[in-house]
Amino acid sequence: MIIAIDGPAASGKGTLGKKLAAHYGLRHLDTGLIYRAVAKALLDDGRPADDKTAAVAAAAALDPARFEPAALKAQAVGEVASVVSAIPELRAALVAFQRDFAATPPGAVLDGRDIGTVICPDADVKIFVTASPEVRAHRRALEFAASGAPMDEAAVLADIRKRDERDMGRAAAPLKQAADAHLLDTTNMDISTAIRAAIDIVEASRAGRGRD
Numbered sequence: 001m002i003i004a005i006d007g008p009a010a011s012g013k014g015t016l017g018k019k020l021a022a023h024y025g026l027r028h029l030d031t032g033l034i035y036r037a038v039a040k041a042l043l044d045d046g047r048p049a050d051d052k053t054a055a056v057a058a059a060a061a062l063d064p065a066r067f068e069p070a071a072l073k074a075q076a077v078g079e080v081a082s083v084v085s086a087i088p089e090l091r092a093a094l095v096a097f098q099r100d101f102a103a104t105p106p107g108a109v110l111d112g113r114d115i116g117t118v119i120c121p122d123a124d125v126k127i128f129v130t131a132s133p134e135v136r137a138h139r140r141a142l143e144f145a146a147s148g149a150p151m152d153e154a155a156v157l158a159d160i161r162k163r164d165e166r167d168m169g170r171a172a173a174p175l176k177q178a179a180d181a182h183l184l185d186t187t188n189m190d191i192s193t194a195i196r197a198a199i200d201i202v203e204a205s206r207a208g209r210g211r212d
C-alpha cells in the first residue's frame with residue numbers, strides 16, 4: 001500500500017505519516033528532509049539558493065541514511081528549501097529516489113507537497129492535511145521552544161505564510177490538493193483525533209476498493 005500525504009508547512013504531515021506507517025507496517029519518507037538537505041548543502045557551501053548547478057550536484061551527493069533531522073529542521077534551512085525546491089531540474093533529479101522508495105515492499109507513506117500529484121499519482125490513499133496558518137504557527141512555535149530554540153510566534157507565522165505562498169505559487173509541482181485526495185483539516189483536532197481521522201480515511205479507502 002502507498003499512502004500519499006501532502007499539505008502546507010507545519011500542517012502535521014510528518015506526525016501523521018509516522019503514525020500511519022507504524023500502524024500499517026509501512027516505511028515512511030519525509031520528503032521535505034530531502035529538499036532541506038539540498039538547502040543545507042548550499043548554505044554550508046555559501047551558494048545562493050537559486051544556484052541550479054550546485055543544487056542538482058548536491059542532490060546527486062545526498063545520502064538519506066546520514067540525514068540529521070534536528071539540524072535540517074532549523075527555520076533558516078526551511079526558508080532556503082522553499083526557494084531551492086522551485087528549481088525544476090532539482091525536482092526532476094529527485095523523482096526516481098522517491099518513486100523507488102514508494103515502490104519498495106511492503107509499501108510506504110510519503111509526505112510532502114507533490115506526492116499525490118506528481119510522485120505517486122496512483123497512490124492507494126491520498127490525504128491533503130491542513131490547518132489554519134495561525135494554528136500551524138502556534139504548534140511550530142511550541143516545537144521550536146521545546147527543542148531549545150524558541151522563536152517569536154509572529155515571525156513563525158510570517159515564515160509559514162511566505163513558504164505556503166512560494167510552494168503554492170511556483171510553476172514546478174506546486175502544492176495543491178490532488179483531485180482524488182481526502183481533505184483533513186486538523187485546525188480543531190488534537191494529535192490523537194487527527195491520527196484517528198487519518199486511519200478512518202485509509203480504512204474507508206481500503207474498504208471502497210477491496211482490502212489489499
Ligand SMILES: Nc1ncnc2c1ncn2[C@@H]1O[C@H](COP(=O)(O)OP(=O)(O)OP(=O)(O)O)[C@@H](O)[C@H]1O
Nearest residue numbers: 009010011012013014015139143186189190191194
Ligand atoms: N493535530 C495536532 N494538534 C496539535 N499539534 C500537532 C498536531 N499535528 C501536528 N502537531 C504538532 O505540530 C508540529 C508540526 O507538525 P509536523 O512536523 O508533523 O508538521 P509537518 O507538516 O510535517 O511540517 P513540515 O512542513 O515542516 O514538514 C509538531 O510539533 C507536531 O507535534
Ligand SMILES: Nc1ccn([C@@H]2O[C@H](COP(=O)(O)O)[C@@H](O)[C@H]2O)c(=O)n1
Nearest residue numbers: 031032033035081082085112113114163
Ligand atoms: N515534496 C516536497 C517536500 C518539500 N518541499 C519543499 O521543501 C520545503 C521544506 O519542506 P518541509 O516539509 O520540511 O517543511 C517546503 O517548504 C517545500 O518548499 C517540496 O517542494 N516538495
